Amino acid sequence: MFIPYSKQSINNKDIEAVKKALRSEFLTQGSTVGKFENQLTKFTKSKYATVVNSATSGLYIACRVLDLKKNDEVWTSSNTFVATASSIIHTGAKVKFLDIDKTGNINVKKLENKLIFSQKKKKLPKAIIIVHFSGQPCYPKEIFSLSKKFKFKIIEDASHALGAYYDGIPVGSCKHSDMCIFSFHAIKSITTGEGGCVTTNNYKYYKELNKLRSHGITKEKKDLILKKKSKFHWYYEVKNISFNFRLTDFQCALGISQLKRLDSFIKKRKILAKRYLNSLDKNKYELPSLIKGYESSWHLFVIKVKNNRRDAFYKYLNSKKISSVLHYIPVFLHPYYRKKNENKNFKQTIEYYKNAVSIPLFVDLKKKQQDYVIKQINEFK
Secondary structure, three states: OOEOOOOOOOOHHHHHHHHHHHOOOOOOOOHHHHHHHHHHHHHHOOOEEEEEOOHHHHHHHHHHHOOOOOOOEEEEEOOOOHHHHHHHHOOOOEEEEEOEOOOOOEOHHHHHHHHHHHHHOOOOOOEEEEEOHHHOOOOHHHHHHHHHHHOOEEEEEOOOOOOOEEOOEEOOOOOOOOEEEEEOOOOOOOOOOOOEEEEEOOHHHHHHHHHHHEOOEEOOHHHOOOOOOOOOOOOOEEOOOOOEOOOOHHHHHHHHHHHOOHHHHHHHHHHHHHHHHHHOOOOOEEOOOOOOOEEOOOOOEEEEEHHHOHHHHHHHHHHOOEOOEOOOOOHHHOHHHHOOOOOOOOHHHHHHHHHEEEEOOOOOOOHHHHHHHHHHHHHOO
């Protein structure tokens, strides 16, 4: 039987919560949505939360809120899932990529140098989407400081990082950003099957996020243009068009149930990660780099196989019935971005791409299974 690299953890309480929601009056657009959002704000210590049907949707509406124009630039990590970049492009703005450091996150020194150069060219970014890769915070304070100096907005792609902290501050608090996006995909910190969330401390952004989540519709009297007053509750207007990105009540019920176990989920992931860090052969593999004061949510455990033997290592694990995955193919290497010539000067990203492998790490990974994984990895020749 294959050991997967990741999987969800669903218990009977989760199932009962969903069953209860399915028997309720509202399957969607009911009160459970707001309850889930309230729980998320409490956990992240943010003021507002808007749940959506995916992190991709969350990234898109966060970009929309910034009112990006055709020639605006938004910069992001080259080491991320394609949705981070495509959410920018769907707004009509231009995406530019940034190289990474040994953590897999944006290289802050290179970012600063690029900002200085771009300032001279009078072409600074409107925003930067930082990616908390694998669950490790991406230098929030340092990049926030740069944002004040160079006048750009910050969106956090925290799809991997619900439950992560930096200097005691929860990722998602938006203390050092404008908005933060989480994913509730099946194998993330918690799951709603598919789903996501945008947190913010900006009330104006929050109101706009809620409109963009549901076709751009508003019913609030102060937002109405054509009919300032209506005696009918069903009257609404659309000022800016959008799509249906809503999350259902039964998905939110699952999210509420899962959120109750998030602390225990992260605790287990940390235990598993520590066993890997203490047990894997450091002569053969480069293990994750840890930053003092940062607490990763350990969505992924990525190792780098030395001596350019990653592909042989992947085949070896497969033969031992151990699943492994690459996170990620650099976005600029995909055909769409190759056409745009967006593949320059990313030495660290390419080096990472050639050697990185994500090995099994999930809440229900048994000690016996992990022992087997460690043994097989250390025996690779």
